[in-house]
Amino acid sequence: MKDIIKLTDIYKRYNSGKPNEFLALKxxxxxxxxxxxxxxxxxxxxxxxxxxxxxxxxxxxxxxxCTYNGEELKELTEKQRNExxxxxxxxxxxxxxxxxxxxxxxxxxxxxxxNKDVPYKDVKKKTLEAIKLVGLNDNHxxxxxxxxxxxxxxxxxxxxxxxxxxxxxxADEPTASLDKKSSNDIxxxxxxxxxxRGLTIxxxxxxxxxxxxxxxxxxxxxxxxxxx
Amino acid sequence: MKKTLGLIFNNIRKNKLFVSFSIIQAVLxxxxxxxxxxxxxxxFDRYFAFMQSDLQDCYQTNGEINDISSDVGESLYKYLDxxxxxxxxxxxxxxxxxxxxxxxxxxxxxxxxxxEKAYIPIVDGSWFDTSSxxxxxxxxDQFAEDKSIKxxxxxxxxxxxxxxxxxxDISFNARVVGxxxxxxxxxxxxxxxxxxxxxxxxxxxxxxxxxxLILYIPDFExxxxxxxxxxxxxxxxxxxxxxxxSNNKRFCDTSTFLDDAISDDVITQGSAVIAFVLMLxxxxxxxxxxxxxxxxxxxxxxxxxxxxxxxSIKKCIGIELATQLIPYIIGLxxxxxxxxxxxxxxxxxxxxxxxxxxxxxNIILMMIVFLQTVYSLSKNKIINSVRMGSNxxxx
Numbered sequence: 128m129k130d131i132i133k134l135t136d137i138y139k140r141y142n143s144g145k146p147n148e149f150l151a152l153k154x155x156x157x158x159x160x161x162x163x164x165x166x167x168x169x170x171x172x173x174x175x176x177x178x179x180x181x182x183x184x185x186x187x188x189x190x191x192x193c194t195y196n197g198e199e200l201k202e203l204t205e206k207q208r209n210e211x212x213x214x215x216x217x218x219x220x221x222x223x224x225x226x227x228x229x230x231x232x233x234x235x236x237x238x239x240x241x242n243k244d245v246p247y248k249d250v251k252k253k254t255l256e257a258i259k260l261v262g263l264n265d266n267h268x269x270x271x272x273x274x275x276x277x278x279x280x281x282x283x284x285x286x287x288x289x290x291x292x293x294x295x296x297x298a299d300e301p302t303a304s305l306d307k308k309s310s311n312d313i314x315x316x317x318x319x320x321x322x323x324r325g326l327t328i329x330x331x332x333x334x335x336x337x338x339x340x341x342x343x344x345x346x347x348x349x350x351x352x353x354x355x
Numbered sequence: 356m357k358k359t360l361g362l363i364f365n366n367i368r369k370n371k372l373f374v375s376f377s378i379i380q381a382v383l384x385x386x387x388x389x390x391x392x393x394x395x396x397x398x399f400d401r402y403f404a405f406m407q408s409d410l411q412d413c414y415q416t417n418g419e420i421n422d423i424s425s426d427v428g429e430s431l432y433k434y435l436d437x438x439x440x441x442x443x444x445x446x447x448x449x450x451x452x453x454x455x456x457x458x459x460x461x462x463x464x465x466x467x468x469x470x471e472k473a474y475i476p477i478v479d480g481s482w483f484d485t486s487s488x489x490x491x492x493x494x495x496d497q498f499a500e501d502k503s504i505k506x507x508x509x510x511x512x513x514x515x516x517x518x519x520x521x522x523x524d525i526s527f528n529a530r531v532v533g534x535x536x537x538x539x540x541x542x543x544x545x546x547x548x549x550x551x552x553x554x555x556x557x558x559x560x561x562x563x564x565x566x567x568l569i570l571y572i573p574d575f576e577x578x579x580x581x582x583x584x585x586x587x588x589x590x591x592x593x594x595x596x597x598x599x600x601s602n603n604k605r606f607c608d609t610s611t612f613l614d615d616a617i618s619d620d621v622i623t624q625g626s627a628v629i630a631f632v633l634m635l636x637x638x639x640x641x642x643x644x645x646x647x648x649x650x651x652x653x654x655x656x657x658x659x660x661x662x663x664x665x666x667s668i669k670k671c672i673g674i675e676l677a678t679q680l681i682p683y684i685i686g687l688x689x690x691x692x693x694x695x696x697x698x699x700x701x702x703x704x705x706x707x708x709x710x711x712x713x714x715x716x717n718i719i720l721m722m723i724v725f726l727q728t729v730y731s732l733s734k735n736k737i738i739n740s741v742r743m744g745s746n747x748x749x750x
Binding site for chain 1: 357358359361362365369656657660661662663664665666667668670
């Protein structure tokens with residue numbers, strides 16, 4: 128299978144020129160194949176989330192190359208990056224990236240509100256499909272996110288990530304705040320989506336049990352890929 | 356567009372405190388509008404009550420139309436001098452010719468509530484043909500001096516009932532038949548001064564008699580809608596006594612009307628001040644809601660998520676600006692509406708000033724909110740908000 132994402136010799140530095148300057152990535156090389164379920168494992172501060180931020184165009188990098196479908200991300204305009212995040216690469220942040228005082232429906236529909244390819248009349252249909260896909264039912268639609276359990280919140284976050292029908296899903300510690308059962312359910316959901324829809328998924332985790340369930344595991348430590 | 360509006364109204368709706376204050380502000384504006392209209396109608400009713408009252412009789416007993424000789428201006432000047440409460444007089448249009456069966460027809464371009472109605476017959480031309488009737492006018496001497504106007508000059512005058520809107524209510528050719536002490540023109544309320552009346556003389560003719568007459572009598576602001584009564588009296592006097600106006604001192608008792616007018620004025624002005632203070636409080640609370648650190652953090656987080664979902668920073672700022680400013684803009688529109696009504700019915704200085712100040716306050720707050728929003732949602736802050744994650748700190 129062809130590589131959909133390719134990181135070559137990526138260096139990323141935070142607070143450049145300041146006393147608290149920090150080199151987060153030190154020549155990272157990583158390929159993600161299309162349709163792959165990849166686990167990115169490492170301890171806190173190892174640079175896992177930074178890799179996700181770079182792939183999702185939230186962050187830039189000092190040197191090296193990061194391509195998506197052969198396109199160098201650094202060369203994309205702001206508009207192209209936004210479009211990429213809206214239609215191609217979805218990211219689920221560690222805090223689930225949900226607006227707590229909005230309903231499930233409102234949260235899930237957000238990406239569609241910025242997708243010019245989806246007319247307003249189709250927003251509802253697509254949103255409900257995504258909500259159903261992650262195993263939530265009609266009772267959840269009008270409930271506020273704060274009224275849901277951790278596992279349900281994570282499902283909402285996944286529904287939101289899937290609603291635009293992206294090609295890549297990046298999940299940053301999706302099970303970190305969940306109990307064992309919810310954690311397993313969420314991983315199963317990722318596997319199902321990966322299997323059924325052929326979606327490329329990169330899961331960042333520090334939990335080896337979560338990483339084990341992925342097709343491939345890449346370990347990162349102190350800004351280096353130590354095991355691929 | 357529908358999507359963006361949906362997001363904006365969803366965001367507005369969520370800010371319940373802000374929305375509550377906006378609603379209170381709107382209710383205040385509408386209430387005050389209603390009060391203003393009520394005042395208008397009260398004044399209107401009283402005008403007709405007057406027209407049907409005994410007072411009307413003395414107005415109707417003006418008798419024959421007399422010629423007014425060329426020294427009418429001087430006579431008028433003398434006449435005005437004999438009026439002890441002359442500061443309460445105002446602009447008065449008077450047609451004392453026999454015109455379309457309405458004889459004599461009296462117009463009063465008076466202040467406040469009745470002004471609109473009084474002008475209708477003039478504006479639509481059914482009672483008053485400014486192109487064919489020669490109007491005579493007396494003007495303040497200072498104005499005459501400023502414009503080099505001499506007795507007997509003939510030219511075009513304009514009367515602006517709504518000077519702030521720049522609307523020219525009536526334009527007419529008139530002959531100057533008199534001048535009076537400009538110190539009488541003490542009130543320059545909102546540009547109502549005689550100076551707005553004159554556009555330039557064209558030719559000079561001798562003064563003719565038996566023509567419509569326009570008087571400018573200053574300080575009409577204090578008399579309110581009831582200036583019409585005074586106008587009627589002076590007209591009556593003029594008609595009755597013809598040239599020798601100074602001997603006529605027939606006055607009807609207007610004290611009751613004036614007292615009522617004053618008490619209405621106090622109520623209206625008082626309500627305006629209360630409405631103004633309440634609006635300031637509403638605006639202040641709305642501003643506190645808009646500018647609170649918690650609100651800003653929430654907004655940053657929300658727009659960080661929007662950005663994460665593909666919304667550009669510019670669009671995020673646009674949505675937030677619309678979210679923040681729409682309630683202010685609605686408030687401003689309502690305030691301006693109130694202001695227009697106030698100017699329209701010339702309800703007086705205090706309410707008008709109150710609403711001008713409230714509009715100014717609104718605009719200042721909007722500018723602060725605008726700058727704060729742009730600063731708060733600058734790109735780095737949004738991105739940091741995404742990177743920092745945990746929404747616990749915001750909610």
